[in-house]
Amino acid sequence: MEEAEDNETKDSSESSGEFVPLKDTLQGNRRNAKKKEAEPLANRIKVFSFDSLNTLITLTSQIDCDYRGKNSLWKDPATKRYFLLLHRGKGKNAFRLMCSALAEYAKEENVTYATQAYYNEHFRLILKDNALTKLADI
Numbered sequence: 001m002e003e004a005e006d007n008e009t010k011d012s013s014e015s016s017g018e019f020v021p022l023k024d025t026l027q028g029n030r031r032n033a034k035k036k037e038a039e040p041l042a043n044r045i046k047v048f049s050f051d052s053l054n055t056l057i058t059l060t061s062q063i064d065c066d067y068r069g070k071n072s073l074w075k076d077p078a079t080k081r082y083f084l085l086l087h088r089g090k091g092k093n094a095f096r097l098m099c100s101a102l103a104e105y106a107k108e109e110n111v112t113y114a115t116q117a118y119y120n121e122h123f124r125l126i127l128k129d130n131a132l133t134k135l136a137d138i
Contacts, residue, residue, distance in 0.1 A: 041111055043088070046099050048106035050082045059105050060136040066091060067098040072116075073131035074123035083109065083123065084131060085116060098132075 050056045056073075069089025075082050084102070088095040099108075109115075119125075127134050 041113060045088070045111050045115070046086045046095075046102075047109040047111050047115060048084045048086075048099075048102045049109050050084070050106050051080075053082055055105055056082060056084065057135050057138050059102070060132050061138075063098065063101050063136075065094055065098050065101065067094040067132070069095055070129050071131050072125065072129060073127040073135075074119045074125055076123050082126070083119060085119065086132075 067086075067089070068091060070087040071084060073082060073084050084106070086095065086098065086102075102108075
């Protein structure tokens with residue numbers, strides 16, 4: 001039994017190079033978790049609103065961008081405005097380019113952690129997850 005414990009100790013110390021106290025390991029994980037959460041929501045999700053669906057359709061057919069993030073379209077029945085929510089996805093540069101193009105023709109809306117839930121509850125979902133692609137095909 002002691003031999004098995006010694007082998008486990010050797011394996012863990014050989015892989016890391018030196019002993020790290022549990023307290024230090026846990027604090028390191030907390031620091032890494034904070035770094036991951038540090039990016040503001042506004043850098044990962046954007047919402048643009050449009051007066052007309054035709055404006056958005058025309059825009060999507062003219063934009064040449066490699067943006068591949070999730071994006072959905074809602075309509076507010078009270079104001080008759082269309083809301084396009086974009087998730088950054090993996091391509092930061094393509095997301096930035098798409099947002100820049102949309103900002104010229106639409107109003108950028110404030111985003112919170114509850115924006116999408118609010119839209120789902122109060123607005124009518126028109127296109128889910130790949131709205132830009134579907135609109136560009138029209």
